[in-house]
Amino acid sequence: MAGYRQHVIIIGGGFGGLEAAKKLKSSDVAVTLIDRANHHLFQPLLYQVATAGLSSPAIAAPIRQIFQKQKNLNVIYGEVVAIDVAKKIVSVADTGDYAYDALIVASGATHSYFGNDQWAQYAPGLKTLDDAQEIRRRILLAYEYAERCTDLEEQQAWLSFAVIGAGPTGVEMAGTLAEIAYQTLRDEFRNINLDHVRITLVEGGDRVLAAYPPELSASAQQQLEKLGVIVRTKSQVSDIDADGITIGKLSESTRPEFLQAKTVIWAAGVAASPLGKQLGVPLDRAGRVVVGQDLTIPNHPDVYVIGDLASFTGKDGKTVPGVSPAAKQMGRCAADNILRKLNGRPSQSFVYKDYGSLATIGRASAIAAVGKLKLSGYPAWLFWLFVHVYFLIGFRNRLVVLTDWAWAYWTYERYARIIIGVRKER
């Protein structure tokens, strides 16, 4: 664009990319924001779409609409297929090549099956709206198939759900699945007994929500069990097929065990976006790009990596977790450093400000750790609700989500219980 001193490309319209783009508003750089989706996704509520509590548009805002008024910004809907850091060029599939003066890579993470990609068909993960609608479809269909079963054993298989991985997403999914089974669907089926529904949360480590203080993990597990979830820790998954999962032996004294479940949801592994490899710099074990204190990569002071794709260790030796507040802070820092350099000022080091962490479990259940304060149950849930609605992008969506929740809370109904996109029978 003419009249601007530099061209900044931002790859990814997630929390980090969006913050960086906003920070560059009213500056004298032209910004190009590239995303392969046309919407920003409020990922912390994606599990609500997957469990039919919210509609897809409720947690997605069109990127063009967000930046409608930001005249120095151009949105490109497309997939970045290559980055040439030597020539300073980003290539977008079916669209073209774009030269940059500074680049912010914020393409995030995806789920990983740890080399077992064949599991994907049996145990979908949850990263996009398409993922969420597929999981919703599977959950709702499982009950329909159970209802039509005449064979009791097959019916039990359709009524058995497993969630693999007890991080925040796995815990939310398992808790909400229990709410659906024991509250929402009550009285709706004539041929199945909802007391037979079995929801198992399978975790390889020794406790749920391992990133939280142990007493909150214990509280979370209690809350899950109260909702009806079977929590299995120290249970490593060694195989997944159409009928269930195999839990491998952890020691010589245990034997592999088959856990029947026609519906399996993968919430276990996260892998950094493959774009990290394009930068030609060292990656950590999870495929994340190791960045310096100013969030740039080695030898390329004009290339910033932020958010879930970045591996950052502060001067205090602490690593920054892959959460949305960290991505937003990095986005602001990277944009700020670009403007500082442009104006001949030195870069600032990134300092992560940890506001605490929060995980929801189900209806009126959650845990929160904010500084020294630790909350559980209803107060934690209210706090979680407030924070999530507050940070939702756009006033409109906030209103929609609040209405939907208030309704769901009072009626136990779940709004978005529609089966669509049935392309193949399972």
Place this chain on the structure above:
Amino acid sequence: MAGYRQHVIIIGGGFGGLEAAKKLKSSDVAVTLIDRANHHLFQPLLYQVATAGLSSPAIAAPIRQIFQKQKNLNVIYGEVVAIDVAKKIVSVADTGDYAYDALIVASGATHSYFGNDQWAQYAPGLKTLDDAQEIRRRILLAYEYAERCTDLEEQQAWLSFAVIGAGPTGVEMAGTLAEIAYQTLRDEFRNINLDHVRITLVEGGDRVLAAYPPELSASAQQQLEKLGVIVRTKSQVSDIDADGITIGKLSESTRPEFLQAKTVIWAAGVAASPLGKQLGVPLDRAGRVVVGQDLTIPNHPDVYVIGDLASFTGKDGKTVPGVSPAAKQMGRCAADNILRKLNGRPSQSFVYKDYGSLATIGRASAIAAVGKLKLSGYPAWLFWLFVHVYFLIGFRNRLVVLTDWAWAYWTYERYARIIIGVRKER
């Protein structure tokens, strides 16, 4: 089900089937309602989902939830593949055979390409939520592809939209497409001029909304043109491909004409559900089942056909139109006749009560004919809004739809502008 005097099967959970099922509440018959979707769809607002104004769940209510409290009713999620009127058996794919004492067939209509099924890939029709999401995806993608075009001619092709058929659905679609182009998307693209968007409504007959009084048709056309729609009447489509439509010659003096449009929507033809053929009785030209005065078919006094699948001519010689009020009235009449027969009373003849007709055109534009009263423009639109929100199934959905509309009206935003389900590039 034990304890009931008869078993009634209803095929289809549309307006007709739902009314019949509700009417049979608190009676001593067991009811089985079979639908291949898990939700009742409020079809009059489907075009709003297709044009990103509403989310899919806003106009769909889970059938099981609707009948949660109706203990004599069993819902089967499945597709009816055969009806044996001699043996009184309905066969559901992957599920089983069900014997009935009385049957109500309410499986509706689908769109028809008049024998040109190859057009379906280029010009999707609008009957299900999956259809609506596909059309929404195409509309939104067309603008994205136009934005990335460097060739001006190709860009114009992506900015050209055609709607075929100027019945109520075609008029709504064309009007809303104009609203999107000239209002919603303003300021969001950097590379395209929205004034170049061309929306053409193509109609074979000599006026839009042919079922309405001529003065309302004229008003509707005026309102469409004011919104920016190009209305072409007396234009019969003879071919459709990936680049546009061919309008065939109507007389010796006109020549076939190619109208470029990368996005084409089919709103022209309706065909009755293929289940009509299963009944072994005479069908009319549109494939509808000709029913008697009591809505039963010849020689099978226990088989009722209602709604869009029924061809009914009253004692006054008037045929009943394929609209939702007619379907609902037929549903109540058929259910009532089943109960009458059961109690040894004579059947009643169906009498269609015409409350008038309504069509919306776009933002604050509509026409209405209620008895002798004819409304146009804003008053008609307010009336349309009231009627449609009032008849939406379930208080919850009504609230959601009203909020969404109020928001859209004030801000010109369209809520559900998200591209999902991109399975193949166009």
